Amino acid sequence: STNHQMDEAIKLILQYNNIFIASHINPDGDNIGSMLAISLALRKINKNVSVLKSDVLPEDFMFLPGSHDIQEYKEELGPIDIFIVVDCSDEDRLGNNKALLSNAKKVINIDHHISNTMFGDLNIVDPKSAATGELIYKLIKKMGISLDIDIGSNLYTAISTDTGKFSYESVTSRTHRIIAELIDIGVDFNTINLNLYENMSIEKTKLFIQSLSTLKFYEGNSIVTLKITKEMLKHAGAKMEDAEGIISFIRKIESVEVACVLKEIEMNNIKISLRSKRDVDVALIAQSFDGGGHIRAAGCSINSNIEEAEKEIVGKIREVVR
Ligand code: 5GP
Ligand code: MN
Ligand code: MN
Incomplete structure (x- = not known):
């Protein structure tokens, strides 16, 4: 069980x-907040902790905080006794740090x-947790390490960002109890939210x-797609990470069940984000393109040009929505 593994x-x-602590590529609030929270906690009990980029x-x-x-991994950081991987569904999502899995004791x-593919020697994997941050909270508490504002600010960020500000159906009363405790210890949620x-x-x-x-729009406006090309980035003076958040905006459209954003990383490397509202399991759709994720938020990549990728993904979404 998760408890036993913990x-x-x-x-x-x-x-x-x-x-050593690492997480997935295309970082988000949950993985960064989770890595930082556990790293700060373990430093409080004098562990030699390296957080890897x-x-x-x-x-x-x-x-x-x-x-x-x-930092980037380098050999001078010393032997890897324990490699803690957070918020990462499979080994490939570790990017270059994947190679460290075999170096770690x-x-x-x-x-x-x-x-999650259960790639660890120990696997604390709980799909009922709204964010990995909730599992990190539990681990820190179980270790008897006291929470402080720095740890708490990271946990707050992890949980808030992965739950759409505590609104998704993944949220439980436990989520709110954790957040209540963070507020009680003085986490400045107003500044964090800003x-x-x-x-x-x-x-x-x-x-x-x-x-x-x-x-x-497709299928009676129940599917919506949006594209972000390299050309647009150049024109706007923006970075691809600036595309973050556009998908939740287009999911808001009344008729939409599935929202899809296609990002042109390279000419023939299209990163796809999927979100659903009520019925569709987008993790299943992403998995059919070797991606993954959650029921309401998932992603994958397609190696073709952006127009082709759009046709392919829409074809698959249509099968499910119909
Ligand atoms: P996003 O659309 O924000 O990039 O990702 C949404 C969710 O899907 C996240 O939970 C993320 O971990 C997961 N995800 C996104 N892209 C991939 C992918 O290529 N492979 C896997 N396994 N999961 C992904
Ligand atoms: Mn994540
Ligand atoms: Mn997460």
């Missing part, structure tokens, strides 16, 4: 000293994706406006 993980953590870190999250300690996989949600750059705003001209 007990075993705690034994390992107490036994070893050099702990798997990908470019979005500027938006650099306000988080500990974020400036995230023990791998602890902490995640909430239903599609940093996370009221901080849109002009470049991102321009990108949003441009990309909205590519909106397309």
Whole structure:
């Protein structure tokens, strides 16, 4: 069980000293917040902790306590006693840090994706958790490490961002109890919310406006797609990470059940994000393209040009929506 795996993980953590933490590429609030929260907690019990960068870190999250300690792996960091991988459904999602899995004495996989491949020596995987941050909270509490504002700010960010500000159906009373405790210890949620949600750059705003001209509807307006090309980024002076959030905006449209955003990473490398509202399991759709995720939020990649990729993904979504 998850509880048993957590007990075993705690034994390992107490036994070893050099702990490495990493997570998935295309970072988000849950994986960054989870990595930082567990790293700060383990440093409080004097562990030698390295938090590894798997990908470019979005500027938006650099306000988080500990974020400036995230670094590229290098051998000088020493032997990897324990490799804690958070919020990461499979090994490939680790990017370059995947290679470290075989260097580590023990791998602890902490995640909430239903599609998790259980690649760890220990697997604390609970799809009922609304965010990996909830599992990290539980682990920290179980270890008897006291929460503080820095740890709490990271947990708040992890949980808020992965639950659409505590609104998705993944949210439970436990989610709210954790957040209540964070507020009780003094986490400044107002400032965090301003940093996370009221901080849109002009470049991102321009990108949003441009990309909205590519909106397309299918199946009685129940499917909506939007495209973000490299050309648009150049034009808006924006980065691909600025596309974050556009998908939740187009999902708001009344008739929409499935929203799909296609991002042109390279000419023939299209990153696809999927969101659903009520009925459709988008994780299943993503899995049919070797991706994964959650019932209401998932993603995958298609190696063709953006128009072809759109045809392919819409074809698949149509089969499910019909
Ligand atoms: P996003 O659309 O924000 O990139 O991702 C939504 C969800 O789907 C996240 O939980 C993320 O972990 C998952 N996801 C996105 N892309 C992929 C992918 O290529 N492979 C897998 N396994 N999961 C993905
Ligand atoms: Mn994530
Ligand atoms: Mn997550």
